[in-house]
Amino acid sequence: MTSRSLTTYAIVYLAFIYAPILLLPVFSFNDNLFVTFPLKGFTTAWYGEMAANAPMGKALRSSLLIVGPVALISTGLGLMAALALGRSPIRFKATILGLLMVPLVVPTLVLGVSLLTLLRGVLGVQLSLATVAAGHILLCLPYSVVILLARLDGFDRSLEEASLDLGQSAFATFRRITLPLMMPAIVASLLLCSVVSFDEFLLAFFLSGADATLPLYIWGSLRFPAKLPSTLALGTCLLLFSVCVVVLAEWIRRKGTPGSAAATGL
C-alpha cells in the first residue's frame, strides 16, 4: 500500500519535472505557428527557419566563443585553489573555502548589478563578450573548486608520498600522479562550467555589450510570436546537446571512481 503510493508520488513528481521539457520537442515538430493543442501536422519547417536565422546563428557563435575560455580558466583557477586547500599547509582553509563558495549563494542579480557598477562605473571598461566571460568565470569557480576538491580528498595521500619516496620531485609527482588521478574531475569541471556559462542569462544580460549570447537572443525573440516555433526547434537541439554532455560528464566521473577505491585498498 505504502509502496504503491510512493510509486505514484514518484511518477507524478517526474512527470511534473519532465513533461514541460518534453513539450519542447513535440511543439517544435508541430505544423502550427501558435503553441496550442490540439497538434496539427508534422513539419521540420521550424528547423529550416532556425538554420536560416542569421542573428540566432551569431548569438550561438558568441555563446560558444566564451564557453571554451570560461571553462578552461575556471577549471585552471579551481585546480589551483583545490590544491592549495587540499595539499598545502596554508591557514584559514575553512574561511577561504567559504569565500570561494560565495558566488553560489549570492543572488546572481546582486552579482550582476555589482559587477556592472564595478566595470562601468569604477573601472570604465567597455562591455563586451569578455566582460560576460569574466562574470561567468566568477560564477563557475565554486563549481570547479567543489568538484576538484572532492576528488583530491578522495584519493589516498600516500600515493603522492610514495612518488616522492621513489625519487620524483614535487612537480614530477604532480604531473605523473596527482594530475592523472584528477583527470576525471578536471573533465567533469570543464563540462559543468561549459554548461553553466552556455545557458547563463542574468550576468550576460548585465555585462554584455553589442553582442548578445544565445540566452539573451532567445529571451529577446520571445516577444515575437512568429519567431517562437524556431526558438522551440533551437531549444530541442540544445536539450539534446545538454543531455549528451551531462551523461558524458557523469560517465567520466564514475569511470574515475573505482580506480581510486582500488588504490586505497578498499
Added chain:
Amino acid sequence: MNGTPHTMIEITGLTKAFGSYTAIDALSLKIAKGEFFALLGASGSGKTTLLRLVGGFEFPEAGQIVIDGQDVTGLRPNQRPTNTVFQSYALFPHLTLAENVGYGLLNLRLPRTELAARVEDALARVRLSGFGGRFPHMVSGGQRQRVALARALICKPKVLLLDEPLGALDKRLREEMHLELREIQRAAGITFVLVTHDQEEAMSLADRIAIMARGRLLQVDTPRGLYEAPKSREVAEFISNVNLLDGTCLGHVGREVRISVAGIGDIRLGSDAAAMTAGAKVTLAIRPEKLRFVTAADAGENRLTGTLRAVTYAGDRNHAIVDVPGLARPVLVTTPNRDRLLSEPQTPGAAVTVTWDSTAAALLTD
C-alpha cells in the same frame, strides 16, 4: 660488514610535535646495518610518526637523523637513501604493476629493454612473473603487498621502512609473508625498520624491538630480552600476559635471594639476585607458562595456594585463573596439554597449589 657492527641509523634527541601534542619526545636510537628492527607500540604511541620522520614525510622540531653517516634531517623523501612500504600499499591505480615497480627507476633514464628486464626481475623475486601488465585493482591484497615491496626494493635503498605492511592481510597470508620478508631481508642485506602493533609479528621478524609509548622508547631489546627480562611494569604487561608480585628483599642465601611477598610468603629468586640489597622493595614478573600445578606435597620453596576460578581450553594449552587470598590480582597459569586426558585441575572452586623455579621470575628494575 667488516667485523665491527656498523651503525646505519642514528637518531639523536628527536622531537616532533603536532600543535600542543608531543608525538616524539627527545628520542634517541641506534639501528645497526643489516638489522631487522621493529617499532612496537599501541596506536598513538608515536611509532608511525617516528617512521615518517626517518622517511622524510615529517620534519622534526629538534634533533638529528643520520643515515649511514649522512645527516638527512632536513632532506626530502626523494633525497634520502630510504624507501617505504606504505600501510595502504599506495600502488598507483592508473599504472600497471610493471609501471608501478619501475617507477623508482624513472630518474635513471634506462634504455627501455633494460628497464623492462629489471622490472621483470623484481617481479620475479616476489613471485609475480607475468603479472606486470595488470592493474593494481585486478590483483589480490597479498599480491599488492608484494608489488609494494618490489617497488620499494628496486631502488636498492639502504633502509627499507615498513608501516604495518601486513595489517590488511588475513592470518595465514600474514604468516607466509613473515617468512618471505625475513628471506628478502637476509638476501638483500638491507636494514629493515618495521612499524607494527602486533607483538607476535615483531617477535617473529625482528632482531631487535623497541617498545614505544607516549613518544618515547620504553625498552629496546631482542625479542627474548623483552619477553624474559622486561625492565618495567609497562613493558612486562605490554608483551603478552604476566604475573607481577610486589615484595621485599630479605637477604642473600648462597647465590639466591629471599623475598617476602605479601599473600604468598617467602620465595627465592635465582636470577638478577646480585643487584638486590636487603630491605629493598622489588617487583617480580613471572610469565604464566613458567608456573605449574603440583600436589601440595610436591611443591618446592616457591609456592602459592589459591582457588581455581576458571580454565579456558585453547587446544595446545589451558589458561587457568587462580584467586590467591592476599593478592590484588588473580594469578594466571598457562599449562601445556601434554596428553588428551585433561589431567590438569579443571573444576572451578578447587584448591590448587602452584609452583615455579627460582630462575623463572624476572626482577623489574625501572
